[in-house]
Amino acid sequence: MIHKFKLSGMNIVLDVNSGGVHxxxxxxxxxxxxxxxxxxxxxxxxxxKKLSKLYPAEExxxxxxxxxxxxxxxxxxSEDDYEKYALTSVASPIKSMCLHxxxxxxxxxxxxxxxxxxxxxxxxxMDIETGxxxxxxxxxxxxxxxxxxxxxxxxEPLMNFDVVKQIVAYAREEEKKxxxxxxxxxxxxxxxxxxxxxDFINEEMSNVVLSIDGRxxxxxxxxxxxxxxxxxxxxxxxxxxxxxxxxxKDYYVRGTYTKYNLDFSNxxxxxxxxxxxxxxxxxxxAESSKPYAITDGDLPKIFKEYEILAEKISKIRAEGxxxxxxxxxxxxxxxxxxxxxxxxxxxxxxxxxVSPDGDIYPCHQFVGIEKFKMGNVNDxxxxxxxxxxxxxxxxxxxxxxxxxxxxxxxxxxxxxxNYLYAGDIHNSYKISCEIxxxxxxxxxxxxxxxxxxxAE
Amino acid sequence: xxxxKTINKADLKASAxxxxxxKCQASCQSACKTxxxxxxxKCERKA
Numbered sequence: 001m002i003h004k005f006k007l008s009g010m011n012i013v014l015d016v017n018s019g020g021v022h023x024x025x026x027x028x029x030x031x032x033x034x035x036x037x038x039x040x041x042x043x044x045x046x047x048x049k050k051l052s053k054l055y056p057a058e059e060x061x062x063x064x065x066x067x068x069x070x071x072x073x074x075x076x077x078s079e080d081d082y083e084k085y086a087l088t089s090v091a092s093p094i095k096s097m098c099l100h101x102x103x104x105x106x107x108x109x110x111x112x113x114x115x116x117x118x119x120x121x122x123x124x125x126m127d128i129e130t131g132x133x134x135x136x137x138x139x140x141x142x143x144x145x146x147x148x149x150x151x152x153x154x155x156e157p158l159m160n161f162d163v164v165k166q167i168v169a170y171a172r173e174e175e176k177k178x179x180x181x182x183x184x185x186x187x188x189x190x191x192x193x194x195x196x197x198x199d200f201i202n203e204e205m206s207n208v209v210l211s212i213d214g215r216x217x218x219x220x221x222x223x224x225x226x227x228x229x230x231x232x233x234x235x236x237x238x239x240x241x242x243x244x245x246x247x248x249k250d251y252y253v254r255g256t257y258t259k260y261n262l263d264f265s266n267x268x269x270x271x272x273x274x275x276x277x278x279x280x281x282x283x284x285x286a287e288s289s290k291p292y293a294i295t296d297g298d299l300p301k302i303f304k305e306y307e308i309l310a311e312k313i314s315k316i317r318a319e320g321x322x323x324x325x326x327x328x329x330x331x332x333x334x335x336x337x338x339x340x341x342x343x344x345x346x347x348x349x350x351x352x353x354v355s356p357d358g359d360i361y362p363c364h365q366f367v368g369i370e371k372f373k374m375g376n377v378n379d380x381x382x383x384x385x386x387x388x389x390x391x392x393x394x395x396x397x398x399x400x401x402x403x404x405x406x407x408x409x410x411x412x413x414x415x416x417x418n419y420l421y422a423g424d425i426h427n428s429y430k431i432s433c434e435i436x437x438x439x440x441x442x443x444x445x446x447x448x449x450x451x452x453x454x455a456e
Numbered sequence: 457x458x459x460x461k462t463i464n465k466a467d468l469k470a471s472a473x474x475x476x477x478x479k480c481q482a483s484c485q486s487a488c489k490t491x492x493x494x495x496x497x498k499c500e501r502k503a
Contacts, residue, residue, distance in 0.1 A: 019466035028459045063459045075465055085472050096482035113490065145478060147500070149485045185485060209487055252487040280487040326487045329496035332464040336497045337475025341468070344483070344494055351482040363484065408468065411483075411494040432491060439493075451463040 002077060003405035004032055007445040008311065013076070014444060016405050020075030021332055023448055027055045027063050037077050039068045086342045086394045091387075093143035096346065098353040098364040099134055101126045101163055102155035106191050107231055110222045111258060111284045111292055117155040119355070119368040125160045126356040131167040133377040134354045139178050141382075148175075151185045151209075153353070153364055158192035161200075168204050185209065187254075189223070190235035190242075198242050206250060210239050213255040214267020214281065221260060222292070240275060252326060255281040258292035262301045265309035272316070272323055280326030283435055285365075285417055294431055303438045310442040314449055330409075330443040332451075341395075344411035348374070348390025362390055365416030390415065393425050400428035410436045477501050 001016040004024070011029040013022050024032075034047050043064035051060050070076035103124045105117025117123065135150075142148050150171070152164050164186070171182050186201060187209040201208060212235055213219040220230025243251055253276045257264035264281055271279050283302070286293040294302070309325065316323050345351060348362030355367050358378040366372040375382035395401040395412045413432055415425040422429040479500040483493060 017468065019464070019468040021463050021466075023461040023463060025459045059459075066457045066460050069457075070460065070462070074469075075462065075467075078469075081469070082472060085476065092478060095478065096485055098485075147479055149482060151485050183481075187489065207486065209489070254487050254489075256490075282488060282491055285490050326496065327491075327493055329493075331496070331498070332466050334499055335466075335495050336471075336480055336499050337477075337501075338468040338472035339476035340480055340497070340499075341494055346482050347484065350478065351484065364489065409493065409495040414491050417491070436491070436493070440495075443496075448463055452461070454463075 001080065001405060002032065004029060005441050007307065007441055008314070008449070010445060010448055012441075012444060012448055014405065015070075015076045015078055016408065017080045017082075018075050018078040019332065019335075019408065020070075020078075021444055021448065022070070022076070023452065025063075027051070027059060028067065030054065031060070031063055031067065035064065035067060037071060039071055082338055082342060083396045085339050086396045091391065092346065092350045093145045094138065094141035094350060094352055095145040095147070096149040096151075096351040097134065097138050098151050098153045098351070099126070099131070099167070100153050100155065100353060100355045100364065100367060101131065101157045101167070102160040103356050104159055105154060105156040105189070106159060106226065107156070107189050108224050108226055108228075110224070111256060111286055111290070113285060113365060114155065114367075119155075121355070121368050123155075124356040126163055128163050128166045128170075130354075130356065130358045130378060131163055132170050133358060135167065135171045135174055137354075137360075137377045138182075139174055139180065142180065146180050148180055148182045149185070150182050151187060153187050156189055156191070157186055158188050158197060161192070161197060165200060183207075187211070189231065190238045191225075191231060193238040193242055195241075198245055202245055202247070202249060208242075208246070208251045209280075210235075210242070210251060210253045211255070212236065212239060212253050212271070213257070214261070214264065215270045218261045218267055219255075222256070222258065236274065243276060250278070252278045252280050254279075254326075256284050257281055258284040258286075259294060259298060260292055262298060262305060265305050265312055268309055268325060269312060277322050278324050278326075282327070283431075285421070285432075287421070294435075296431065299431070299434055302435060306435075306438050306442050310446055314446060317450075327439045328443040328446055330440075330447055332444075332447055338408065341408040341411050343391075343394040344413070344415070347415055348372075348393075349387055362386065363416055365414075365420070390425070398426045398428060400433070404428075404433070404437075406433070406437045406440055409440050471499075475499075475501075 004013040185207040216232040360374040
C-alpha cells in the first residue's frame with residue numbers, strides 16, 4: 001500500500017508498510033496511478049502510451065525502472081506482514097496509570113469531557129489510602145516492566161496536592177522494593193500553581209501538561225472560573241514563570257480548539273510568541289449537537305489551517321528558532337517499532353485510569369462509564385475479560401484501519417473517541433481520522449523539507 | 457535517482473523483529489489525552 005499527496009509544492013509518496021518516504025516528480029506521481037506489483041521487466045506499452053501525452057517516452061521508461069528498483073528494495077509497494085505480531089499484544093503488563101486524584105475542578109470549561117471535573121459522579125478527592133492502593137496495584141500488575149508512568153490527573157490535581165505529595169513519597173519507597181522507576185507527570189490548569197508546588201513538580205515530575213487554549217479571548221470563552229470570569233490572565237502568568245524553572249525537563253502547553261477558533265494556528269503562534277516552544281493544540285471532542293463541536297463541514301477549513309500552521313512552523317525553523325508542535329512530531333527513522341504501532345495507546349491493557357474512589361477504567365475518558373469499570377484497587381477486583389477485549393483492539397481488528405494508509409501512525413486511533421462517537425472501540429471515528437491523516441501529511445512534509453538535502 | 461528522492465529508508469519490518477519490548481511511553485501520557493498519535497513517541501530500547 002502507498003499513499004501519495006501534494007503539499008507545500010512537493011509531491012510525496014509514503015510506502016505504508018516499510019515507512020519509506022520519497023519525494024517524487026510529476027511524472028512519478030502520475031505513473032503511480034498506473035502501475036502496481038507485480039512489475040514486468042519492461043515498462044508496459046499501455047503505460048507509455050497513456051503517459052506519453054504529457055511526458056517523453058524515454059523519461060517514462062526511466063521512471064518505471066526507478067519505481068521497480070524501489071519495489072525490489074522493499075521501500076515501495078512493500079508487503080504487509082505484521083498481523084502475526086498483533087497477537088503478541090494480548091496480556092501485556094499494566095505499566096501506565098492515569099490517577100484521578102481530584103474529581104473536582106476550579107474551572108468550568110464549557111467543553112470539558114469530565115463534566116466540568118466530576119466525571120458525572122459527584123465532586124470528590126482521592127484519599128491517601130486509595131492512592132497507596134493504586135501504587136500497589138501498579139507495582140503488582142507491571143510484572144517485569146521496570147519503567148512505569150503515572151500521570152496525576154483530574155479534575156484539577158492541584159486541588160489535592162498534599163495527597164499528590166504523599167503518593168509520590170510512598171511510590172518512591174515502593175519502587176525501590178520492586179526495582180522499578182516511576183515517571184510522574186501532571187496535567188494541570190495552572191490556577192493553583194505556586195512556587196512551592198512548582199519546585200516539587202520540577203523535582204519529581206518528568207513532564208507537565210499545562211492547559212491553555214491560546215489567545216486570551218479564545219481561552220476565556222471556554223476556560224472560565226466558577227464565577228464566569230476568564231482564566232487566561234492567571235494561568236499565562238503562572239506558566240510563564242513555571243516553564244523556565246523546568247530547565248531541561250519536558251513540558252507541553254496544551255490547548256483545545258473548537259468550532260469557535262478554526263483559525264487555531266493563531267493560537268499556536270500566540271503561545272509561541274509568549275515564549276513556549278513545546279505546544280499541543282487539539283480538536284475538541286464533543287457530541288455534534290454541541291455548538292462548539294467540530295463537525296464534518298469544518299474539515300476543509302481545518303485541513304487548510306494545518307497547512308497554514310505547517311508553513312508557519314517551517315518558516316520559524318528556517319530562521320533558526322525551535323518550535324515543537326506535538327502532532328507534527330515524527331521521527332521517520334527512530335520512531336516506535338511496528339509492534340507498538342499495531343496497538344496504539346494501550347488503554348485497558350497497558351494503561352488504566354483510577355478514579356478517586358479506586359475504580360479502575362481503561363483510560364481517563366472511560367471513567368464513569370459503568371460497563372467499562374474493570375475493578376477497584378481497594379477490594380482487589382479486576383476484570384481480565386475487559387483487559388483482553390482492549391488487548392485485541394488493534395489495527396487488524398478495526399475494519400476501517402486495515403485499509404487505511406495512516407494505520408501505523410495513529411495505530412487505530414483513540415478507543416474512547418471510537419466508543420463515545422462511533423459506538424464501539426473498533427469503529428473509527430471519522431472526524432478524528434480525517435484530522436489525524438491531515439496532520440500526518442503535514443508532519444511528513446515538514447520532515448521532507450528538513451531531510452531533502454540528504455535525500456538520495 | 458532522477459525522478460525519486462528517498463528521504464528515509466525506515467524499515468518497520470526490521471523493527472518488528474526486535475520490537476515489542478513495551479518500554480516506551482503510553483502515548484496518551486505525553487500531551488494529548490484526547491487523541492492518539494503513536495508515531496511521535498520515542499523508542500526506548502537501548503541498542
